[in-house]
Amino acid sequence: MRASATFALMLLALLTGALTRADPPPPLQAEQLTVAQLPPASPHWVYVFDEAFDNEIDARVDLFDGDSYRRLGQIDAGFVPGVNLSPDGKTTVVATTYFARGSRGTRTDVVEFTDNTTLAVTHEIVLPSKRAETVPSLFNVAYSADGHFVYAAYITPAASFGVLDPVHGTVLGEIDTAGCQLVIPSGPNRVSSLCESGRMLTVTLDEHGHESGRAMSEQFFDTDRDPVFAQGIPTPSGYAFLSFLGEVHEVDLRGPQPVFAAPWPLVSGAEKGVWRPGGVQVGAIHRSLGRLYVPMHKGGEGTHKDGGTEIWVFDLASHRRLARWQVRPQGLAPVLAVQVSQDAAPILFAATTASDVAVFDALSGQLRHIEKHLGQTPWMLLN
Amino acid sequence: MRSLDRLFEESSRSLARRTSRRSLLAGLGQILTGAALLPLLPLERGNRAQAAGSKAAVDDPQSCDYWRYCAIDGFLCACCGGTTTSCPPGTAPSPITWIGTCHNPADGRHYMVSYNDCCGKTSCGNCACNRNEREKPTYRPSRNNDLNWCMANADSNYHCSVSVVLGPVPPGT
Secondary structure, three states: OHHHHHHHHHHHHHHHHHHHHHHHOOOOOOOOOOEEEEEEEOOOOOEEEEEOHHHHEEEEEEEOOOOOOOEEEEEEOOOEEEEOOOOOOOEEEEEEEEEEEEEOEEEEEEEEEEEEEOOOEEEEEOOOOOEEEOOOOOOEEEOOHHHOOOEEEEEOEEHHHHHHHOOOOOEEEEOOOOOOOEEEEEOOOOOEEEEEEOOOEEEEOOOOOOOOEEEEEOOOOOOOOOOOOOOOOOOOOOOEEEEOOOOOEEEEEOOOOOOOOOEOOOOOOOOOOOOEEEOOOOOOOEEOOOOEEEEEEEEEOOOOOOOOOOEEEEEOOOOEEEEEEEOOHHOOOOEEEEEOOOOOOOEEEEEEEOEEEEEEEEOOOOOEEOOOOOOOOEEEOOO | HHHHHHHHHHHHHHHHHOOOOOHHHHHHHHHHHHOOOOOOOOOOOOOOOOOOOOOHHOOOOOOOOOOOHHOOOEEEEHOOOOOOOOOOOOEEOOOOEEEEEEEEEOOOEEEEEEEEEEEOOOOOOEEEEEEOOOOHHHHHHHHOHHHHHHHHOOOOOEEEEEEEEEEOOOOOO
16 A cells, blocks of 8 residues: 555656646736826825935935825925925925035025826926025925915025915015014915014015015014924914913914914923923814824923824814823834824824834824834924 | 125124123124134934933033033034034034023033034034024024024035034123
8 A cells, every 4th residue: 555655646746747847837928117106196195204314405205195004106305395285285395405516516496396196396496595494394385375376485594485476487576574484374365474572474465476565463472481383283264383381372364464362271280391292293183173183292491392202182172182192102202293184084194203104093093003214304294 | 685684694693692691602702703603503303312411421522412512403513523613624614503501510600502503515414413402493593403504605505513612601691
């Protein structure tokens, strides 16, 4: 029996070999080199601003999908850029600087427009060499609500801003803001700026982009005792500005002059001065749900750029804190930037000091994914 | 806008001279400014300060814990071929700056410190350091370390930052 079994096995092996030899796998087909096409835009896309701090002439924006966890493409962004999206989300605007010899040589400031369906640059507008070179915010470069104008903040360090026509690719003019900085857009033709005095300057433009009026508000925060972060968070009626100590200043910008709501605290009396907001992009708001997400940390004076060890969730209507989500036990470094999608099944994105971007269920706080090293220094998230 | 710029620059310097426990320093600062001085650089270096805190680190120009770096934001020039008061070879100091106030544990005094940027080469990339004592947002430029203070240089690329002691803060200010 043993000899028979051995013989049978040998026969099987021979037959198998013969079959294999007789039926080799088909050769690989010749391939076509193509350029990948983006899928249709998704509310769960996020544009990740990467300052590339260790080599700052090479900043970029990575487009990341919060559902598939894939990088979809990249937009180049030059040196210490300002980045924003058009109101319809179809265009990314990058205000940046290039040097003629790479890292040196003649400086050219320029605003570049990228088609978000192809990630190709469509056109540009050359600026005077005055562009604000500072940390990212939504107010370094911004669109008017109707997309008719683009505003570019200038700091030399004298403060002013440029008014651009994004369709015709022209600079329409420059408006002096007398010590008030950044471009906070509202409506089709107004630009507000934060002032050293704790006030807000609002300039109204005519149809040609020229100044037709200006108004200086009353002081709405104390720039010495408790300044607000310059990174405002869009609300349905304007923006919310968080202070270093955790006060929320909601500003209604629907009229020719800003209207300031009474500030309310993120922290209790016992928490004040102990827990505080910090980072670069210090808050995100889901506008229809009325939820505010803030990276919070324990720390004293001078820690306002420290990342959050927790994300606190607030109800904007009641000012009630709904949740505290700890990030460290979930393997995350402190959070420097947050953004939330605006759909009915929202995602909260959080960029960390370890350059990771986390994806949370924005309703439950469940951590869905950590994308490791999404860029070098991801400091702002746009959608 | 150029005249406006000059005007603002002058008023900024004037403000810097008046603000934050200064006065004495103003005169001192002016002298230094004329010599080389100014600015600091900026750009948020989120959470890049190295932890240490030891006494040695407080006196080490290549440590982010060095006392005079209390509000610096950038790469330490002492790690890039320069020192705390000199730019690396081939770079140029920025002609505008902002000023912080730091406590020197060695003598118990507070000092005015000018955080100048060194410009004209790409990022040094070594010894990133971000500390923010008494630092304020961009809309207070004389107290802000987020701006690229190389902005007014012929070559405005940012390389690293120095910290130049301008003088002690006068008592009672």
